[in-house]
Amino acid sequence: MKWTAPRIKACKGVEKVTCLTAGDFATAHLLDEAGLHLILVGDSLANTLLGYETTLPVTMEQMLHHTAAVVRGVKQSLVVADMPFMSYQVSDEQALANAGRFLKEAGADAVKLEGGRLRATCIRRLTENGIPVMGHIGLTPQSVRAMGGYKVQGRLPAEAEALLADAAALEASGVFAIVLECVPRELAARITEAVSVPTIGIGAGAACDGQVLVTSDMLGIDSSVAPSFVKRFAELGEAMKTAFVAYRDEVTAGRFPDDAHSFPRPDAEPVM
Ligand code: KIV
Secondary structure, eight states: OOOOHHHHHTTTTTSOEEEEEOOSHHHHHHHHHTTOSEEEEOTTHHHHTTOOSSSTTOOHHHHHHHHHHHHHTOSSSEEEEEOOTTSSSSOHHHHHHHHHHHHHTSOOSEEEOOBSGGGHHHHHHHHHTTOOEEEEEESOGGGHHHHTSSOOOOOSHHHHHHHHHHHHHHHHHTOSEEEEESOOHHHHHHHHHHOSSOEEEESSOTTSSEEEEOHHHHTTSSTTOOOTTOOOSOOHHHHHHHHHHHHHHHHHHTOSSOGGGSOOOTTSOOOO
16 A cells, blocks of 8 residues: 555554655665655755765756656655755745645655754645645754754754754644654654654654665665764675676676577577
8 A cells, every 4th residue: 555644644653664765766666665664765866876965956857857766666655855955945935836846747745845943834835735745854964054064963952942843843834754863862752752743763863753764875885975873784885896896807808798698599509
């Protein structure tokens, strides 16, 4: 059965919500088959697929293109498209029009955008118009310039109170879930306790109602990327490099392709 925003919301207190990111058809298909509740087309694809240093340069057109590819690979998971930097900040009208494009043109089920109280009216405009929204507070990478780097948020008491107020504002504006990124686990537990929608943690400890990781990080695709909260569930980067080197060596030595991997002439003796 297809996961919907109301079904995800109803997971609170019942089952942990599982989420990973995807930006392409093949990965999305595997995540869907693996039974993930949510697939996030995160704007982190700016870093992982497009090679940018931050998420700031990625455009609406690029996010639509990747979201559509993900949607084509999915049957059951809920596909959430990340709204890129400056696609929702200029005005609530612009946010509504751009969020609508993710559902209408790319086939996404929901959108995600960063920010707390500051975004509450914008999010309400979207949810009142039938667009499911996932919130995102704590470390919000689109504000990396203002934050002065990728740092744990909510360590000071005043910051913690501000994040609790942000979570309450998001809940009131109608989000179906809230991503908590890089906040102390005790604070994540307080926020999780305080809101009626699932919290989806990344670097926020085990008390959250669900977890999300960037897929290429948990697969170990790029060994130079190693945030301390990421557990590597595979070392695919090393495995891929080993395969690429083996291919290069076999082609260079003339060992590939052999007869088993090429076609004989139709009238040639069959190979036994
Ligand atoms: O862009 C992304 O991948 C995200 C996750 C880190 C939550 O926003």
